Amino acid sequence: MQHERVIIIGSGPAGMTAALYTGRAQLNPLVITGTQVGGQISITSEVENYPGFPQGTTGPELAELMQKQAELFGARFVFDEVTEVRLTDGPPFYVKTYGAEYEADSLIITAGASPRRLGVPGEELLIGRGVSYCATCDGFFFRGKKVVVVGGGDSALEEGIFLTRFADSVTIIHRRDELRAGATLQKRAFANEKINFIWDTIVTEIHGNGTVNAVTTMHVHSGQQNRIETDGVFIYIGHYPNSKFLEGQIAMDEHGYIITDEYMRTSVPGVFAAGEIQDPIYRQIATSVGQGCAAAIQLERWLSEREDVRTAAPEKAG
Numbered sequence: 001m002q003h004e005r006v007i008i009i010g011s012g013p014a015g016m017t018a019a020l021y022t023g024r025a026q027l028n029p030l031v032i033t034g035t036q037v038g039g040q041i042s043i044t045s046e047v048e049n050y051p052g053f054p055q056g057t058t059g060p061e062l063a064e065l066m067q068k069q070a071e072l073f074g075a076r077f078v079f080d081e082v083t084e085v086r087l088t089d090g091p092p093f094y095v096k097t098y099g100a101e102y103e104a105d106s107l108i109i110t111a112g113a114s115p116r117r118l119g120v121p122g123e124e125l126l127i128g129r130g131v132s133y134c135a136t137c138d139g140f141f142f143r144g145k146k147v148v149v150v151g152g153g154d155s156a157l158e159e160g161i162f163l164t165r166f167a168d169s170v171t172i173i174h175r176r177d178e179l180r181a182g183a184t185l186q187k188r189a190f191a192n193e194k195i196n197f198i199w200d201t202i203v204t205e206i207h208g209n210g211t212v213n214a215v216t217t218m219h220v221h222s223g224q225q226n227r228i229e230t231d232g233v234f235i236y237i238g239h240y241p242n243s244k245f246l247e248g249q250i251a252m253d254e255h256g257y258i259i260t261d262e263y264m265r266t267s268v269p270g271v272f273a274a275g276e277i278q279d280p281i282y283r284q285i286a287t288s289v290g291q292g293c294a295a296a297i298q299l300e301r302w303l304s305e306r307e308d309v310r311t312a313a314p315e316k317a318g
């Protein structure tokens with residue numbers, strides 16, 4: 001079993017920042033990236049609100065820069081996914097991935113969140129065949145086509161606007177008559193001639209014969225159903241925390257978000273958490289970066305206090 005001083009689970013902005021800070025603290029961190037290096041920003045088309053990039057940047061570009069910077073200070077990245085942890089009788093904590101087994105003196109959990117599914121008939125079957133949660137990855141395939149976007153938040157609008165680069169028309173279907181998205185994105189979406197909105201409406205079924213060809217919608221007040229022909233369905237209805245592998249090991253709230261205190265400490269001493277796996281409120285790159293930084297600083301303090309106690313103990317005993 002491979003022994004590590006610090007393992008960081010996840011490689012989104014929180015994990016990358018934790019890697020940078022623990023790297024600079026000479027802790028030689030190992031980052032287990034998860035299936036998407038960069039986490040959710042790796043599937044984000046445009047980033048306009050991360051400081052230092054007045055012209056904006058793309059998510060993948062930002063992820064690459066963050067990784068490079070962490071690697072400069074000794075962080076090591078392994079492309080693998082954690083399948084099991086045992087935290088209750090540590091440290092050391094047991095961490096199992098598809099490819100290896102580790103024991104770690106300390107952990108920072110930054111496994112992030114994943115896009116929620118609509119849960120309607122046709123959705124699962126047609127994923128990758130017109131149903132998508134990632135405009136950056138799949139938008140190109142909809143050149144000259146018609147697409148539907150589900151949701152009314154920042155993601156729905158941002159990715160809907162991005163999709164107009166390819167698609168001829170983008171129909172945003174929202175369950176209310178008021179958007180959750182911020183004012184700037186609303187303004188841009190309303191001004192875009194390729195975008196139209198359907199209000200107070202939900203998608204109840206996705207149809208396709210090999211690939212998506214239509215959705216059934218229902219007006220939430222009248223109950224009236226409609227069939228809308230479309231080539232693609234992009235779903236942006238929020239996220240859930242990627243904490244299944246932690247069940248029974250650490251305190252979480254009723255939605256599966258890890259509970260942390262203001263020092264990013266979890267219920268298990270030596271285990272810290274940062275980013276969207278513990279933050280259902282802000283969920284910004286900037287806040288995840290801040291939380292990753294705080295977790296790394298606290299971990300460093302925790303490790304050195306523990307190591308001080310361990311070196312002091314024999315003297316006391318003597």
Ligand code: NAP
Binds near residue numbers: 181
């Ligand atoms: P979100 O803010 O939670 O919005 C989810 C949207 O989906 C809401 O409009 C919600 O409707 C709708 N929805 C939820 N469940 C639904 C269902 N079952 N059927 C139909 N519609 C459903 O999620 P998000 O847009 O992914 O944003 C997540 C976080 O990231 C937010 O904090 C956001 O500010 C941030 N973000 C920021 C930017 C940016 O600043 N540029 C870009 C992307 C994301 P209701 O409005 O009725 O609840």
